[in-house]
Amino acid sequence: MTEPRDLDLYQNLVNGDKKALEALYDRYEKLVYSFAYRMTKDPELAEEVVQEVFIKLWNPHSPYSSEKGKFSSWLLTMTRNTALDFLRKQANKPTVEYEERDSPQEAADSPGELLEVKEQSQLVRRAVQRLKKDQKQIIELFYFQGLTHEKIAVRTGLPLGTVKGRIRLALKHLRTHINEEGGKVNGY
Known part of the structure; x- marks a missing residue:
């Protein structure tokens, strides 16, 4: 049995299917977390970013469209913007540069x-x-x-x-x- 495509899962999610949200979470949680952690350098803040991204996904404020590119790219852009919002709220923490040691291997x-x-x-x-x-x-x-x-x-x-x-x-x-x-x- 093949796994459902991201677009199919997203369409089901938009229609209120919680199982679709769970499937997308299982598929992308590690990627979203590692990307958020790379930007924030803070495991707790990265967890908050993950939570906020999936809340935004459940309550779409700017819905995904396949014309915007791949779903995973759109999700990472949302993650990036959410992480930047969190970092701006913590004005005493500057945005950090990507370094080799921040790779997603830890996730x-x-x-x-x-x-x-x-x-x-x-x-x-x-x-x-x-x-x-x-x-x-x-x-x-x-x-x-x-x-x-x-x-x-x-x-x-x-x-x-x-x-x-x-x-x-x-x-x-x-x-x-x-x-x-x-x-x-x-x-x-």
């Missing part, structure tokens, strides 16, 4: 999961390394340092539209690089 339970997370992490890292210098810089500022589009524009001296365009283009290239390696990263 894996079994050796098999640990290996899968490590392989996915390496795949993404190789894909990021293949980006052009300007795209790589934008991705690192946006996803790993958690800067807003506006802050990236100020830091780089680029127009806001250029920053947004480079992020979209870099994500497209990342997807292509991952697909070329035959890789799959949590639904990609």
Whole structure:
């Protein structure tokens, strides 16, 4: 029996199916937690982010649409924005830079999961390394340092539209690089 697709689960969730929420939680909780932990460097705050993300998912304030891209990408964007909101509330804690030691390996339970997370992490890292210098810089500022589009524009001296365009283009290239390696990263 094949697992339901993310879009099917999401549609069921929108229709009030709690089992669909549970299935999405089981599928993405570790990814959401590790991403939130990378940004916050605080296990308790990362747990709060996970809880808030899945509450937002249950009560959709900005519903998912497949035209916006993959469900997992949309969920990570929601996670990023939620983590940034929590960090802003704690103004005394600055947004932190991504470091190798913050990889999601800590969130894996079994050796098999640990290996899968490590392989996915390496795949993404190789894909990021293949980006052009300007795209790589934008991705690192946006996803790993958690800067807003506006802050990236100020830091780089680029127009806001250029920053947004480079992020979209870099994500497209990342997807292509991952697909070329035959890789799959949590639904990609």
